Amino acid sequence: AQSVAQPEDQVNVAEGNPLTVKCTYSVSGNPYLFWYVQYPNRGLQFLLKYITGDNLVKGSYGFEAEFNKSQTSFHLKKPSALVSDSALYFCAVRALTGTASKLTFGTGTRLQVTL
Amino acid sequence: IAGITQAPTSQILAAGRRMTLRCTQDMRHNAMYWYRQDLGLGLRLIHYSNTAGTTGKGEVPDGYSVSRANTDDFPLTLASAVPSQTSVYFCASSPIAGSPDTQYFGPGTRLTVL
Numbered sequence: 768a769q770s771v772a773q774p775e776d777q778v779n780v781a782e783g784n785p786l787t788v789k790c791t792y793s794v795s796g797n798p799y800l801f802w803y804v805q806y807p808n809r810g811l812q813f814l815l816k817y818i819t820g821d822n823l824v825k826g827s828y829g830f831e832a833e834f835n836k837s838q839t840s841f842h843l844k845k846p847s848a849l850v851s852d853s854a855l856y857f858c859a860v861r862a863l864t865g866t867a868s869k870l871t872f873g874t875g876t877r878l879q880v881t882l
Numbered sequence: 883i884a885g886i887t888q889a890p891t892s893q894i895l896a897a898g899r900r901m902t903l904r905c906t907q908d909m910r911h912n913a914m915y916w917y918r919q920d921l922g923l924g925l926r927l928i929h930y931s932n933t934a935g936t937t938g939k940g941e942v943p944d945g946y947s948v949s950r951a952n953t954d955d956f957p958l959t960l961a962s963a964v965p966s967q968t969s970v971y972f973c974a975s976s977p978i979a980g981s982p983d984t985q986y987f988g989p990g991t992r993l994t995v996l
Contacts, residue, residue, distance in 0.1 A: 801984070810886075810972055810987035811925075857924060869940070870985060872917075872924040 769794040771860050773873035780848045780880055788843040788876045790858030799861035800841040801870065802832055806854045814856075817841060828852070848880045884908050886988035888973050894994045895963050903958040903991050905973030911986070913979035914956040916940075916948060918969040919990075925972065931956055932979035963995045 770793045780786045792798055799818055803811040815826025822834045832843045841858060858873040889904045907914065912933045917925040927940030931950040945967060947959045956975075960967055971991045976983040 803987075808990075810989045811974075813984045813986070816984060869927060869930070870915075872926075874922055874924040 769860050769871045771858050771871055771873035773856075773858055773876045775876050776874075777877045777879060780878070782850050782880050782882050783847050786843075786845050786848040786852070786878065786880070788856050788858075788878060790841045790843065790873060791839050792841060792858070792860045793839065794860050798839075798841075800832075800834065801859040801861070802826065802830070802841075802843050803857045803859065803872075804854045805857065805875075811857060814843070848878075850880050850882060853878055853880045886973055886975060886986060888971075888988040888991050890991060891989070892992040892994075894996065895960075897964055897995055898962050901960045901963055901993070903960075903971055903973075903993070905956045905958070905988060906954050907956075907973075907975045907986075907988075908954065909975060909977075909986070910953060911975035911977050912953070913976045913983075914950065915974040915976075915985065916946070916956070916958045917972045917974065918942065919972060920969050928958065928971075930979075963993075965995045967993065968995045969993060 772791045801816045802814040805811050814830050815824050817824045817834045825831045830845050855875050855877050857875050859870045886907045895901050915930045916928040919925050926942050928946050929948040931937045934950050934953045937948050973988040974985040976985045
């Protein structure tokens with residue numbers, strides 16, 4: 768069975784500083800990895816995904832994520848955080864169940880960016 | 883561009899009552915999904931549909947049923963609601979089942995069962 772771990776419930780960072788939100792995964796075969804962001808009282812929005820190719824994936828709003836196969840990690844990063852980045856972030860891994868594309872989500876990490 | 887719409891936005895329901903959460907997408911996506919979001923548990927898949935006319939069970943299907951009569955609509959029904967079904971429910975869709983497509987999410991329905 769596949770799983771995703773987000774070890775930090777909350778990450779606090781000052782505006783302008785770099786941020787990292789951690790994610791590790793477990794899946795049989797090649798992983799397809801996703802990051803989603805959820806703003807208050809909203810649905811999840813897609814940020815970026817890793818399918819194959821370059822280990823560094825660039826996504827929306829200046830976010831990027833680095834796939835590390837040996838460490839089974841897919842940490843989300845941004846060089847300079849903004850207050851508007853404050854939200855709930857979910858890492859997800861895709862596994863194939865029958866013919867369904869099943870995403871398994873982590874429990875989420877709340878990012879708080881302060882002035 | 884509407885994307886995915888869900889109704890109602892929120893609902894308070896007495897235990898034992900029947901409730902249908904509606905989900906409609908206008909992107910002509912083949913695959914659709916229902917998740918529930920609970921604090922500390924992330925999102926868990928309830929049911930999914932690869933294409934119109936087919937459905938499947940996800941991680942937490944008990945107490946829920948779905949139907950997929952056409953491409954656009956994917957209603958979720960609670961036949962007899964219980965307090966443990968208090969949650970925020972998200973509908974999602976993706977272009978093709980069985981591929982690493984991005985899933986697109988609706989705004990959610992907040993359901994409280996008393």
